[in-house]
Amino acid sequence: MSTATSRRNLLIFAPLGVALAGGTGFYLMLRGLQDGSFNPRGVPSVLIGRTVPEFSLPPLESSGLPTLASADLLNLPGPVVVNFWASWCVPCIIEHPHLMALHRRGVPVYGVNYKDRANDAQAFLTRHGNPYTRLGMDQPGRVAIDWGVYGVPETYILDRQGVVRWRWAGPITPELMSQDVNPLLDRLRA
Amino acid sequence: MKRLALVLALLASPALAQIGDTTYRLEDPTQEQRAREIGRELRCLVCQNQSIEDSDASLARDLRLLVREQIAAGASNDEVMRFVHQRYGDFVLLRPPVNTATLLLWATPVLALAGGLFAIWRIRRRGAAAAAGVGEVELTEAERARLAQIVPAPDSKGDHRA
Known part of the structure; x- marks a missing residue:
């Protein structure tokens, strides 16, 4: 009789336990939202661990930059960053200084200009600076669809073999730079 | 208009x-x-x-x-x-495919149903056990004596219904 009673007494704590577990989960979600590690709307990239699909893009003539094709993303001397952007995209302006910083540090940043006009893209680069060593124009947005891009900006990090190791949908933040981008680039360069 | x-x-x-x-x-x-x-x-x-x-x-x-x-x-x-x-x-895909990541999602209705049936079974069994217990357990001598104190035996002369 006494074991049954004590078991029933323990059962009283069950709702408390459920509430505690739920509360902990909710707290972790909120913290993740704050530091950017949890994104409920985030779509995981299918490309992680794979090489990029085959493509070739026209260049932005006025920039004089070489264009970008899938062949340029194989057998590389080191990791590269591929950034989808557009002049009409406000978060692209926010993340732009980080791309410039990567460029200054000698990390190749390749750009794919998404659904943009050549003049507008050029004006953006003239005004904010050009971080790209290669730049392709994807006006129809078809290459972006092949990559699984669902908005700009989106940033990918590829290793020497051209395998996608990291993808971020949204602007790059200082936290992302110090927690994800820089450590990964260091590791891939080693 | x-x-x-x-x-x-x-x-x-x-x-x-x-x-x-x-x-x-x-x-x-x-x-x-x-x-x-x-x-x-x-x-x-x-x-x-x-x-x-x-x-x-x-x-x-x-x-x-x-x-x-x-x-x-x-x-x-x-x-x-x-x-x-x-x-x-x-x-x-708006209709998620069945794979290891979505197995729990797809199994939830079955698990909920199974959980409900289990709860019903447990409650019924407990009820049946309790009902069975009342009829079968014999009273000890001490309990019988105490019961006689409280409730007069059916053949006693006392008439407390009056």
């Missing part, structure tokens, strides 16, 4: 919105029907709780066009779905 016209116009606007994007329509009505069926199964990744057929986002428009292009080129429904799934993963 003017007011009535306005009310009618306002009532009609959702109906007009239902017609949707007419830019990309296949000539062949059966092909267009197939394109819509596929489109309703694909999530718009920008607005996320709408299908690409319902969404006005530019990516949804692009995907609508892409679905129609592939159908016009002779692709089967499965081929079109696979094409989009290969690029955007499980997330793009």
Whole structure:
């Protein structure tokens, strides 16, 4: 009789336990939202661990930059960053200084200009600076669809073999730079 | 009269919105029907709780066009779905596929039902056990004596009903 009673007494704590577990989960979600590690709307990239699909893009003539094709993303001397952007995209302006910083540090940043006009893209680069060593124009947005891009900006990090190791949908933040981008680039360069 | 016209116009606007994007329509009505069926199964990744057929986002428009292009080129429904799934993963499918990551999701109704049945079975068994216990357990001598103290024996002369 006494074991049954004590078991029933323990059962009283069950709702408390459920509430505690739920509360902990909710707290972790909120913290993740704050530091950017949890994104409920985030779509995981299918490309992680794979090489990029085959493509070739026209260049932005006025920039004089070489264009970008899938062949340029194989057998590389080191990791590269591929950034989808557009002049009409406000978060692209926010993340732009980080791309410039990567460029200054000698990390190749390749750009794919998404659904943009050549003049507008050029004006953006003239005004904010050009971080790209290669730049392709994807006006129809078809290459972006092949990559699984669902908005700009989106940033990918590829290793020497051209395998996608990291993808971020949204602007790059200082936290992302110090927690994800820089450590990964260091590791891939080693 | 003017007011009535306005009310009618306002009532009609959702109906007009239902017609949707007419830019990309296949000539062949059966092909267009197939394109819509596929489109309703694909999530718009920008607005996320709408299908690409319902969404006005530019990516949804692009995907609508892409679905129609592939159908016009002779692709089967499965081929079109696979094409989009290969690029955007499980997330793009409004009906999630059964795999290790979604097993719990799909099993939830079965698990909930099983849990309910188990609870009912437990409660019933406990009730039956309690009912059975009352009839079968013999009273000890001490209990019998105490009971006799409280309740007079049926053959006693005392008449407390009076």
